[in-house]
Amino acid sequence: MGNNLLKGKKGIIFGALDDQSIAWKVAEKVVEEGGEIVLTNAPVAMRFGAIKELGERLNAEIIPADATSNDDLENLLVKSEEILGGKMDFMLHSIGMSLNVRKKRAYNDSNYDFMHKTFDISAMSFHRLMQMAMKKDSMNEWGSIIGLTYIAAQRVFPDYGEMAESKSLLESFARSFGYHYAKAKNVRVNTISQSPTMTTAGSGVEGFQQFFDYSDRMSPLGNASAEACANYCVAMFSDLTRMVTMQNLYHDGGFSKMGMNPDVFGM
Numbered sequence: 001m002g003n004n005l006l007k008g009k010k011g012i013i014f015g016a017l018d019d020q021s022i023a024w025k026v027a028e029k030v031v032e033e034g035g036e037i038v039l040t041n042a043p044v045a046m047r048f049g050a051i052k053e054l055g056e057r058l059n060a061e062i063i064p065a066d067a068t069s070n071d072d073l074e075n076l077l078v079k080s081e082e083i084l085g086g087k088m089d090f091m092l093h094s095i096g097m098s099l100n101v102r103k104k105r106a107y108n109d110s111n112y113d114f115m116h117k118t119f120d121i122s123a124m125s126f127h128r129l130m131q132m133a134m135k136k137d138s139m140n141e142w143g144s145i146i147g148l149t150y151i152a153a154q155r156v157f158p159d160y161g162e163m164a165e166s167k168s169l170l171e172s173f174a175r176s177f178g179y180h181y182a183k184a185k186n187v188r189v190n191t192i193s194q195s196p197t198m199t200t201a202g203s204g205v206e207g208f209q210q211f212f213d214y215s216d217r218m219s220p221l222g223n224a225s226a227e228a229c230a231n232y233c234v235a236m237f238s239d240l241t242r243m244v245t246m247q248n249l250y251h252d253g254g255f256s257k258m259g260m261n262p263d264v265f266g267m
């Protein structure tokens with residue numbers, strides 16, 4: 001049972017691929033809290049079919065959009081406004097993909113065409129979305145936009161590859177665009193830096209299980225789950241967090257503040 005924290009609010013959720021996806025949990029929680037949503041993902045992700053089941057269950061329309069395409073984003077924003085009967089109050093960018101990591105290229109043997117594409121999908125798409133939303137005037141005053149990120153933007157995690165730079169860029173776009181959107185429309189823009197989470201994107205990282213376990217032991221509260229991340233997103237979409245903007249918000253059970261934790265060595 002929700003608390004109607006998002007009653008009357010409308011928005012778009014990017015990136016629900018399957019029931020492990022962080023965006024999947026966010027979509028469920030947002031609707032539970034009274035929000036109305038449109039779901040979107042890359043056209044290729046529609047082939048897997050799972051998103052259709054989610055859409056039916058949550059009574060949400062699905063509009064395919066490749067986040068690297070201006071035309072797709074424009075179509076998505078215009079159609080969402082028609083379907084939901086008003087402008088957006090929130091948007092979740094939950095998109096990430098690295099071609100070099102997927103094709104198992106070593107960091108110091110990166111292919112630059114792949115790297116361009118990775119940055120385009122994982123980071124520039126955030127700017128592209130906000131720029132299009134601003135041009136189409138798709139957001140309501142005091143709206144909230146969130147991108148999901150990881151602490152590899154600040155610290156070295158060797159197997160995370162070029163996703164580290166993607167996340168640095170994503171967080172920087174949140175800060176810079178956050179300024180412009182605040183000035184233009186009091187819209188806030190933040191990134192949530194989430195613990196390792198067992199999802200399709202997460203498990204693409206080499207040795208993910210060890211990585212996950214290490215992080216879980218290092219964090220005094222343990223790793224934050226996708227469900228907990230969804231709760232945090234709801235709070236950030238609600239009117240209770242109106243003055244939070246241009247921040248990178250750690251949602252990681254305390255991992256980011258730890259130096260050493262004896263639990264890592266089983267002490």
Ligand SMILES: NC(=O)c1ccc[n+]([C@@H]2O[C@H](COP(=O)([O-])OP(=O)(O)OC[C@H]3O[C@@H](n4cnc5c(N)ncnc54)[C@H](O)[C@@H]3O)[C@@H](O)[C@H]2O)c1
Pocket residue numbers: 014015016017018020021022023041042045065066067068093094095096097121148149150193194195196197198199200201202203
């Ligand atoms: N899983 C983790 O450990 C973890 C930790 C911190 C942050 N994140 C971030 O959370 C976000 C969501 O990832 P997830 O872990 O839920 O995995 P996921 O694989 O379920 O989600 C990634 C999504 O990106 C979508 N996508 C890829 N290319 C796209 C494109 N061109 N256009 C539109 N959508 C596209 C995929 O279809 C998929 O739905 C990502 O930004 C990821 O980097 C994940």
